[in-house]
Amino acid sequence: MEQKNYKTKTKDLINEFILKHHDVTFTAAEISEYLKKCDSTVNVTTVYRNIDRLVEKGILIKRKSDNEDAAQFQVVSEDSDCEHHIHLQCSECGKLLHMECDFMDEMQEHLMKDHGFFLDCRQSVLKGLCENCRKK
Amino acid sequence: MEQKNYKTKTKDLINEFILKHHDVTFTAAEISEYLKKCDSTVNVTTVYRNIDRLVEKGILIKRKSDNEDAAQFQVVSEDSDCEHHIHLQCSECGKLLHMECDFMDEMQEHLMKDHGFFLDCRQSVLKGLCENCRKK
DNA sequence: TTGCGTGCAAAGGTTTTGCATGGCA
DNA sequence: TGCCATGCAAAACCTTTGCACGCAA
Numbered sequence: 001m002e003q004k005n006y007k008t009k010t011k012d013l014i015n016e017f018i019l020k021h022h023d024v025t026f027t028a029a030e031i032s033e034y035l036k037k038c039d040s041t042v043n044v045t046t047v048y049r050n051i052d053r054l055v056e057k058g059i060l061i062k063r064k065s066d067n068e069d070a071a072q073f074q075v076v077s078e079d080s081d082c083e084h085h086i087h088l089q090c091s092e093c094g095k096l097l098h099m100e101c102d103f104m105d106e107m108q109e110h111l112m113k114d115h116g117f118f119l120d121c122r123q124s125v126l127k128g129l130c131e132n133c134r135k136k
Numbered sequence: 137m138e139q140k141n142y143k144t145k146t147k148d149l150i151n152e153f154i155l156k157h158h159d160v161t162f163t164a165a166e167i168s169e170y171l172k173k174c175d176s177t178v179n180v181t182t183v184y185r186n187i188d189r190l191v192e193k194g195i196l197i198k199r200k201s202d203n204e205d206a207a208q209f210q211v212v213s214e215d216s217d218c219e220h221h222i223h224l225q226c227s228e229c230g231k232l233l234h235m236e237c238d239f240m241d242e243m244q245e246h247l248m249k250d251h252g253f254f255l256d257c258r259q260s261v262l263k264g265l266c267e268n269c270r271k272k
Numbered sequence: 273t274t275g276c277g278t279g280c281a282a283a284g285g286t287t288t289t290g291c292a293t294g295g296c297a
Numbered sequence: 298t299g300c301c302a303t304g305c306a307a308a309a310c311c312t313t314t315g316c317a318c319g320c321a322a
Contacts, residue, residue: 006276006321028311041317043279048312064200066207066259066274085260088253096254101297103246110239116267117224117233122261123202126222129251142296142301149298163288178302184287205285205312278319285314294303 010042014050018059018075024094025063025072061122062086086124092133099126144169146178150186154211156196161199161208162231197258201227222260228269235262 017026017034028047035042051073054060061074061082074096076082084105088097111117153162153170170179187209190196197210197218210232212218221226221240224233247253 004276004322008277008321010278036223044311045313046278053287059279060166063202064198067169071311072200076165088247088251090253091231091259092258097251099251101250103243103250107239107243111224111262112265114237114239115224115227115233115235115272117262118265119262120227122229125263126255126262127259128247128253134252134254140297140301144302148302176294177304180286181288181305182303207286274322276319276321279317281316282314284313285311287299287308288305289308294301296301297299 009038010046011050013038013040014054015049018054022075022077023063023096025074025089025096027070027072029070042055053105063123063125081136083121086119086121086126088126088128088130090130091127092129092136095130097130137255144178146182147186149174149176149178150183150190152188152192160211161210162205162214163206163208163230165206165243198263200239201270217256222255222257222262224262224266226266227268228265228272231266231268 006032007061013035014031017031025124026084028044031051032044034044035047051060051062055062059076060068063072064120065072074082074087081100082098082111085099089095090097108119143195150167153167164180164187167187168178168180168183171183171255187196187198190247191198191209195212197212198248199208199210208230210223217236218234221235224235226233244255247255
């Protein structure tokens with residue numbers, strides 16, 4: 001029951017944007033701006049609809065951050081297995097770090113054992129300061 | 137330069153609400169409903185303004201969750217030292233767990249050492265399923 | 273030709289702002 | 298009386314929806 005997927009200029013440009021922003025989160029408005037820069041006159045509605053599709057396909061993760069109204073989106077790169085580790089995001093520069101290490105397993109085990117809590121990596125982000133921003 | 141703080145009926149009722157909801161997150165709309173039940177006719181604007189004050193004072197933390205439009209608020213209880221541990225929130229029932237344990241220190245140390253990441257507990261929440269909701 | 277993709281306008285929901293009024297101290 | 302708190306209306310902002318039209322296959 002797969003839906004057909006037409007190829008359009010807008011989709012191409014959005015994919016282009018995504019490739020360039022794999023290590024930060026971004027908003028629908030930021031995609032819109034990028035499209036404008038590319039001399040595209042796409043309507044915001046279209047941007048949202050494309051984003052929705054990408055979220056459904058599991059290519060993007062949608063999140064809301066505390067102090068901003070707009071939803072933030074993150075690319076889930078296939079090779080880095082983003083569903084099985086949490087992410088660390090710098091609240092200064094927005095950069096995303098993948099917590100891919102043995103400690104991740106320890107952590108999930110601890111949460112389950114000591115807190116009876118089953119961690120959902122897709123939804124979880126730890127906020128703080130990355131190395132660069134801390135030095136400033 | 138402290139601002140004077142007048143005592144009003146609305147503030148009392150909101151504090152009452154907060155006391156009753158120290159272990160879950162809630163929205164501005166929920167406070168409004170509560171006030172209505174108490175035969176108060178407070179305007180939504182007032183609710184927002186009171187919440188803002190409480191957030192500024194550090195009594196509440198503001199958060200946004202992914203699938204809801206409205207912001208969620210959480211009480212920071214003074215005795216449980218919420219600034220020094222992260223919180224676990226069940227995405228089913230909204231219940232909050234405080235991660236107050238030795239593992240918390242380990243975690244912060246690991247993040248700093250292996251990822252150069254300085255964790256900000258106020259902004260960080262781990263999402264998942266609590267024991268009760270997992271059993272369903 | 274089929275039916276997905278898009279534009280446009282309008283609406284929905286949450287939150288903020290400005291201004292005048294009300295009420296605590 | 299002085300100043301904070303509130304009500305009301307309007308606006309801002311992000312996002313969704315409906316409908317008609319455009320365009321890929």
